[in-house]
Amino acid sequence: MKEKVEILSCEVQKEENPYKPERARIVRKYDLTNDVRFFQVRICNPEKVMEWTTNYKPGQFMMLSIPNAGEAPFSITSSPTRPGVFEFSIRKVGRLTGKLFELKENDFVWLRGPFGNGFPVERMWGKDLLFVAGGLGAAPLRSVLLYALDNRERFGKMYYLYGAKTPEEVLFKNEFEEMLQRDDFECHLTVDKDPEGNWPYDIGVVTTQFKYVKDIDVNNTAAIVCGPPVMYKYVIQEFLELGISEENIYMTLERKMKCGMGKCGQCVVGHKYTCIDGPVFTLWDVKTIRNLI
Amino acid sequence: MRVFKMKKGNIVPFLRSLEEFGEVWGPVKKGDNYVYAHEDPEKFDLSALRTLIPAKKFFLPQKSTILKFKNGNWYTHSDCKKRVIFGLHPCDIHALNIYDEFYTRVYEDPYYKSNKEATLIIGLSCLPDEHCFCNLTDTSTVEKGFDLFFTELEDKFLVWVGSPRGDDILAKRSDMVEDITKEDIKDYIEWRKRRENMFKVDLSFTGLPEIVSASYDSDIWDKMGSACLSCGTCTMVCPTCTCFDVEDEYDIRADEMNRNRKWYSCMFREYSLVAGGHNFREARAERLRLWYTHKLVGFMSEYGDPACVGCGRCVVSCPVGINVLSIVRALTGEKNDAFWAKTEVKQI
Amino acid sequence: MGKPKIGIYGLTGCAGDQLNILNCEDELLKLFDIFEVKSFVMASRSKDESVPLDVAFVEGSVSTEKDLEELKKIRQKSKILVAIGHCAVFGGVQSMYLGCEPWIERYKKVYGREDAVTISPPLDPKPLSAYVKVDAVLPGCPIEKEPFLKMAGLLAQGVIPKNPDYPVCAECKWKENECLLLKGEICLGPITSAGCGAICPSLNIGCIGCWGPIEDENFASGIALLESKGYTLDEIVKRFSIFGGTERGEKLAKYIAKVKEGHNG
Numbered sequence: 001m002k003e004k005v006e007i008l009s010c011e012v013q014k015e016e017n018p019y020k021p022e023r024a025r026i027v028r029k030y031d032l033t034n035d036v037r038f039f040q041v042r043i044c045n046p047e048k049v050m051e052w053t054t055n056y057k058p059g060q061f062m063m064l065s066i067p068n069a070g071e072a073p074f075s076i077t078s079s080p081t082r083p084g085v086f087e088f089s090i091r092k093v094g095r096l097t098g099k100l101f102e103l104k105e106n107d108f109v110w111l112r113g114p115f116g117n118g119f120p121v122e123r124m125w126g127k128d129l130l131f132v133a134g135g136l137g138a139a140p141l142r143s144v145l146l147y148a149l150d151n152r153e154r155f156g157k158m159y160y161l162y163g164a165k166t167p168e169e170v171l172f173k174n175e176f177e178e179m180l181q182r183d184d185f186e187c188h189l190t191v192d193k194d195p196e197g198n199w200p201y202d203i204g205v206v207t208t209q210f211k212y213v214k215d216i217d218v219n220n221t222a223a224i225v226c227g228p229p230v231m232y233k234y235v236i237q238e239f240l241e242l243g244i245s246e247e248n249i250y251m252t253l254e255r256k257m258k259c260g261m262g263k264c265g266q267c268v269v270g271h272k273y274t275c276i277d278g279p280v281f282t283l284w285d286v287k288t289i290r291n292l293i
Numbered sequence: 294m295r296v297f298k299m300k301k302g303n304i305v306p307f308l309r310s311l312e313e314f315g316e317v318w319g320p321v322k323k324g325d326n327y328v329y330a331h332e333d334p335e336k337f338d339l340s341a342l343r344t345l346i347p348a349k350k351f352f353l354p355q356k357s358t359i360l361k362f363k364n365g366n367w368y369t370h371s372d373c374k375k376r377v378i379f380g381l382h383p384c385d386i387h388a389l390n391i392y393d394e395f396y397t398r399v400y401e402d403p404y405y406k407s408n409k410e411a412t413l414i415i416g417l418s419c420l421p422d423e424h425c426f427c428n429l430t431d432t433s434t435v436e437k438g439f440d441l442f443f444t445e446l447e448d449k450f451l452v453w454v455g456s457p458r459g460d461d462i463l464a465k466r467s468d469m470v471e472d473i474t475k476e477d478i479k480d481y482i483e484w485r486k487r488r489e490n491m492f493k494v495d496l497s498f499t500g501l502p503e504i505v506s507a508s509y510d511s512d513i514w515d516k517m518g519s520a521c522l523s524c525g526t527c528t529m530v531c532p533t534c535t536c537f538d539v540e541d542e543y544d545i546r547a548d549e550m551n552r553n554r555k556w557y558s559c560m561f562r563e564y565s566l567v568a569g570g571h572n573f574r575e576a577r578a579e580r581l582r583l584w585y586t587h588k589l590v591g592f593m594s595e596y597g598d599p600a601c602v603g604c605g606r607c608v609v610s611c612p613v614g615i616n617v618l619s620i621v622r623a624l625t626g627e628k629n630d631a632f633w634a635k636t637e638v639k640q641i
Numbered sequence: 642m643g644k645p646k647i648g649i650y651g652l653t654g655c656a657g658d659q660l661n662i663l664n665c666e667d668e669l670l671k672l673f674d675i676f677e678v679k680s681f682v683m684a685s686r687s688k689d690e691s692v693p694l695d696v697a698f699v700e701g702s703v704s705t706e707k708d709l710e711e712l713k714k715i716r717q718k719s720k721i722l723v724a725i726g727h728c729a730v731f732g733g734v735q736s737m738y739l740g741c742e743p744w745i746e747r748y749k750k751v752y753g754r755e756d757a758v759t760i761s762p763p764l765d766p767k768p769l770s771a772y773v774k775v776d777a778v779l780p781g782c783p784i785e786k787e788p789f790l791k792m793a794g795l796l797a798q799g800v801i802p803k804n805p806d807y808p809v810c811a812e813c814k815w816k817e818n819e820c821l822l823l824k825g826e827i828c829l830g831p832i833t834s835a836g837c838g839a840i841c842p843s844l845n846i847g848c849i850g851c852w853g854p855i856e857d858e859n860f861a862s863g864i865a866l867l868e869s870k871g872y873t874l875d876e877i878v879k880r881f882s883i884f885g886g887t888e889r890g891e892k893l894a895k896y897i898a899k900v901k902e903g904h905n906g
Contacts, residue, residue, distance in 0.1 A: 007458050008314050010373035010411035012403050017369045019359055019403070019552075067362040067550050068541045068798040072568065093568040095801060102799075110367070229571065256567050258539040258554075261400035265536030266557070266564055268583070269573075271591020276399050324819045346817045355815035520862045522831035524810035526820070543794030545671050550798070556815060561807040562857040577859065612822045612831070613866055632869060638862045639903070641895045 018261060021065050021110035022048065024086070026103055032089055032171045036136060037101060038077070039088045041109060053083040057118025058144035059252055059280045062086060063260045065110045069099035073257040073275070076114065077139045079146035086111070089139035089171060115260035116279050119144045119224070119250060128156040128216040130244075132235050134163050134206050134227025138171040140252045140279075141226050149185070156220070158185040159213050163206030163227075165192045167199045188212050206231065210238045218243035224250045236283060249283035294436075295454040297463060297470040298477055304443070304450065307469050308334035308379055311462070314413055315375025318351075320344055329378065337380060339445060342422055343604050347532035348378060348385050352392055352408045356555040359404060359539075363549040370551070371404060377413040383435040384427045384602040386416055388532030390438040391592075391600055395535050413458065416442035418488075426494040426618065427603035433492075446480050496621055501599065502590045504624050509582070513623045518578030519640055520613045520633035525558035527615065528584070530606040533592075534558075559584055585620055645695035645797060648680035648688075650715055652708040653766065654701030654733060657783035658726035659683040662698075665786050672790075675797045694719040696796050702728040702735055703772055707761035716773040721801060723792070724769045727782040731853040731886025734782075735766040738882040738890030767887055777801050780834060782851035782884065788836050805835040808855050809848050813839035821847050825870045827880050832858035850884040860892055874900065 028040035043049050058079055065071035072094075078087035092101050103109065121144065129148055133141045148155055160179070164170045170189065179187045188209045190202040202208065206227070223239045225232065232251065239249050255267035255274040267274035270289035272281075281289075299307065311317050317334060320327045320341035327341040329348060346355075354372065361368045381389070396405035416439040419425075427433040435442070440459035444451040452470060454460050463470055528534040538557035543550050558564065560581075565574040574580045592600035607616035614631030622629040629635075651659055663684055665672065672678075676696075680688040697719035703709050716722055724730045739747060744765040749755055769775050779792050779802075795802040805811075809830040813820075816839055821828040828847035830839070834855045841848050854860075860881070867877045878893055885893065 007461060008375040008411045008413065010371070010375055010407050012369055012371040012373065012407045017403050018400055020367050020369055068543055068795055068800045070541050071539065071552075091569070095803065097568070099800060108365075254567060255573070256565070258537070261402070262398065263396065263400070263402055263535065263537070264539065264554075264557070265559065266538070268536075268559070268587065270583075271587050271595055323817065326819050328817045344817075345819065346814065520859075520865070522808075522810075522859050522862055522866075523857055524808050524831040526810055526814055529811065529814035541795075541800075542791055543798050543800075545675060545790055545794045545797065546668065556811070558807070558811065561811075563806045610820065610823070612820065613862060632866065636865050636869065638865045639896065639899055640861050641892060641899055 018112065019259070021063070021071070021112045022052075024109055024111045026105050026107050026109060027085060029103075029105060033169050036089055036091045036139075036171060039090060039100075039109075040078075041086045041088065041111070042084070043086075043111070044108075050083055052114075053078075053086060054080050056080050056114040058121060058147045059118035059140060060114040060116045061140075061260070061279060062088075062111050062113035063115065063257070064088070064096075064100075065112075066096060066099050066103075067110070069096045071110075071112075071258070072096050073115070073260060075140035075143070075252065075279070077142045079143050079150060081147050081150035089136070089142070091136055113260060115275055117277065119252075119280050121147060124148075124222040125154045126156065126220070127248075128221040129158045130213060130216060130221055130223045130239075131158075131160040131162075132206060132209075132223070132225045132227070132238075133161070134231040134235075135165065135169060136171065137225075137227035137231075138162055138164075141224060142172060142175075144224060149179075152184055157216050159216070160185065160187045161190075161206055161209040161212070162188070163190045163192065163204075163209065167191050167194060167196065186212060205234070207234050207238050210242070213242065216242070219245075222248050222250060226252050239283075246284040246287065247282050250280055251283070251286065252279045253281060254279070295460065296473055297452045297454070298473050299443075299450040299452050299470050301449060303469045304339075305334045307466060308337070308377075308415075310466060311377045311413065311415075315377055315411065317377045317379065319379040329380070334379070339380070339417065341380060342382070342419055342425070343606055343609070346530060347388060347604070347606065348381055349388070349392060349532055349534075351376060351378060351412055352389070352396070352405055353535065353537065353556070356553060357404070358551040358553050360552040361549050362552070369403075371407060373404070373407045373411050375411045377415065379415040380417045381414060381439070382417060382419040382604075384425075384430075384432050384604040385532060386414065386435045386438045386442075387427075387432040387602045388604070389414070391533045391596070391598075391602075392535065393438070394596060413462075414439045416453075416455075418442075418444040420488055421491050421493075422605075423493045424605035424608045425492060425603060426496070426605065428489070428492045429494065429496060429498040430599060430601050430603035432602040433489075444481065444484070446477075446484050449477070449480075451477060451481055494618065496618060496627065497625070498599075498621065501621065502593045505586055505589045508624050509586075511624065513620075514578040514582045515576075517581050517615050517620070517623075517633050518576055519638045520636060521560070521577045521581055521615055522613060523560045523562065523577055523580070524612070525560045526610050526612070527607045528558040528560055529556055530610045531588075532602060532604055532606065533588070533600040536564075559587075581615065585617075588617070644675060644677045645799075646679050646692060647676045647696045647698065648690075648694045648715065648719070649678070649683070649698045650680065650700065650711070651683070652699065652701030652712060652729070652769075653704035653735070654726060654728040655783075656683060656700065658700040658729075658781075661783045661786060662789060665790065668790055672793060676793075692718075696721045696723060698723045698725050699769060700726045700729050702733045702766040702768060703764060704735060704766040705758075705761040705763055709764065709772060712769060712773055721776045721796065722769070722773065723777045723779060723796070724775045725779045725784050725789070727780055727851055727853055727884060727886070728766075729769050730775075730778045730780045731884070731888070732766055732768040732771075733886075734883055736768070736887045736890070738878070738885055738893045741894055771887070778804050779836075780804065780852040781837060785837055785840075787838075806856055807835050808858075809833045809835050809837065809839050809842070809852070811835055812837070813842045813848075815839075816843050818842050821845070822866070827867060827872060827877070829863075829880065829884075832860055832863050832881075833884075850881070853884055853886055854889045858889070860889065861896060864896065
């Protein structure tokens with residue numbers, strides 16, 4: 001009798017499946033601007049809460065999904081130095097975000113991640129930090145900013161320059177106003193236009209704020225920029241004029257992603273997959289790969 | 294590598310005997326072309342060269358459900374099937390090796406992995422036609438990535454054993470194979486010489502990554518872009534194209550949601566479109582440039598080899614003649630009579 | 642939350658799309674179970690036009706003043722308006738490009754005089770989107786059962802479905818078909834929106850384009866390619882027009898003008 005041999009198997013690892021999302025609950029939400037909403041989200045499985053919220057890097061992103069509406073990448077706005085929850089600042093632009101804006105506190109969303117390289121924060125230890133954010137770019141930068149503030153002693157001088165179109169479009173205004181009071185770091189806010197005339201700070205594009213940047217050690221500075229695509233060119237010009245080298249200029253980029261794990265290909269630029277090789281790139285990467293910004 | 298020989302008449306009974314491991318698939322005729330189909334091995338056409346769609350369909354199916362969402366919970370879903378695939382040529386196996394490296398790097402794709410573990414790969418030698426150029430991409434022979442590999446000589450097969458699974462299979466069927474003789478080796482060497490002389494594509498692939506990199510701003514991309522139909526055929530037929538899209542679908546019959554993935558293409562407009570409406574590659578020329586730089590330059594720097602295995606599928610599939618060969622000809626200043634190169638498309 | 646309230650309506654068209662909804666025999670009960678159908682004249686005479694709708698499915702093109710009036714009413718009371726079938730999405734064959742003469746001249750040729758139809762004053766046939774905001778589309782002539790059920794499924798879950806923005810060629814390749822264009826046949830696959838599952842090419846019949854033009858169509862290259870295969874511009878334009886709708890019609894007119902210009906210059 002012929003012996004039946006099983007040499008093939010077709011089991012999918014069900015528990016380890018990185019495509020399978022984890023249930024999370026919206027614990028807090030409020031509007032940052034008229035189309036950007038802040039979401040604070042807590043993983044439902046108590047065993048995973050601390051594990052997930054302490055083991056990520058500023059600048060990483062999560063894949064957030066709502067069944068039927070789909071899944072998309074969102075950068076984490078919170079910092080691993082303040083664990084327990086994940087925070088996101090999300091603009092309503094499409095089908096998934098439209099559905100997300102319908103959700104209430106205590107409703108579920110689904111998360112996978114964190115994904116992406118994140119900012120090499122350890123490599124930035126001991127350096128001066130120069131943050132430049134524009135508009136919604138303040139969302140991913142908030143993660144690394146909070147991280148740096150919570151590890152203040154590890155860094156040199158710190159500047160944060162933030163520009164938005166109008167006062168209504170300034171994200172985290174209250175937090176920034178608190179930061180203005182700190183004497184261990186300089187925060188400067190500006191808006192392009194102030195139609196109401198109530199804006200107490202500067203008016204002008206974000207590059208005008210470089211006048212406040214003094215006495216940084218350009219050979220020992222990490223410059224970080226995030227904002228709308230049009231902004232990069234001008235801000236990078238300022239960085240270079242200050243004398244900061246290409247490999248110390250960091251930016252975090254946005255692309256469409258369907259897996260977060262370097263497979264689906266939709267975030268590909270040149271031969272880099274933004275989801276695993278990015279979303280944080282240096283100016284050197286950007287120049288070599290081309291088409292990144 | 295262990296090598297045996299098999300009488301020609303034994304191939305069909307041998308393949309039939311493999312049904313115990315799973316469905317046996319092989320190349321069968323469809324119109325003037327070939328497809329991999331689950332048929333009786335007698336119907337397999339051993340002269341088949343390139344199938345319309347490459348064997349990647351077994352590992353990343355055209356469309357598949359990966360997750361289900363029902364009653365508030367997610368469930369892993371897989372359509373994985375045990376299969377024996379017969380008739381893969383060296384270029385096809387090289388492409389699967391690239392697939393393997395890609396789908397297991399950094400994060401291991403569990404669906405790919407289970408499909409891979411559920412599949413026996415049985416290679417088959419081939420004699421090139423005028424579109425084959427695996428000799429230029431260094432993929433005309435293959436050393437790994439198969440369980441067994443059959444080389445068809447005049448009056449016999451030589452069977453190369455590529456894995457412990459392949460060895461087990463032959464051990465259980467020792468009555469169908471014999472040891473090889475000096476004569477067999479001589480025949481094989483003769484056959485290889487004959488095969489090497491059959492390649493017809495006269496083109497140099499040397500220095501290609503540098504040439505493509507340096508041609509980033511060439512107007513050749515615009516010329517091609519003007520003719521490109523963005524039909525995505527090149528990416529669907531390319532054995533090393535890996536991209537997919539993910540989409541949720543609600544099934545009202547079963548009252549459950551399916552999260553599906555399906556083949557997708559960087560030639561499609563939506564591929565580079567982000568929420569909010571910005572498109573990073575609005576122009577067709579930019580999409581084509583992405584594809585070719587990814588294949589010919591990107592893979593080179595990442596894996597040491599280009600992601601072109603010389604199968605010739607794009608050469609015979611693109612309606613407007615955009616393919617690796619016509620692009621290399623254009624970039625290296627060779628004579629090029631592809632449709633896109635000789636036609637002036639009147640864009641409005 | 643109660644069941645979503647829906648209405649299914651027909652303007653000027655053959656009613657084939659509504660018929661295909663009725664043809665979902667096995668799933669019809671399910672559809673009536675997940676939706677509260679407020680109006681579907683083709684299926685039932687009892688209707689309630691007084692309540693607001695969550696979703697309105699509208700078939701047919703806007704070809705008369707009466708169509709337009711009805712469409713505006715439906716739009717006003719519906720949260721989501723879905724155009725179903727080629728006529729509603731692209732304008733249908735009645736809106737095809739037939740040369741540059743004004744529409745009313747064609748009308749007179751067919752009906753003899755300008756005021757031939759008396760039910761309601763006629764209009765140049767146009768898709769719904771020419772007059773109102775359309776939230777989702779399901780093309781096809783007629784619509785297909787499976788895509789309709791999938792769309793209904795997502796709508797029932799409160800999600801607005803999206804039609805593929807890639808061509809029939811993609812689905813045709815998934816089905817491992819031989820390319821008819823390569824065999825020298827007129828196939829509109831590359832310039833036609835996917836979703837049908839490449840039904841015709843799978844039966845060795847060139848795509849006639851009934852899912853309508855894909856937004857990203859490289860229409861000029863399509864013409865050049867078919868000309869190189871021996872077809873005349875006239876033959877190609879005829880095939881491109883049938884399901885080309887109003888938008889492709891405009892492009893065809895421009896293309897032809899450019900060709901003529903080239904001949905003169």
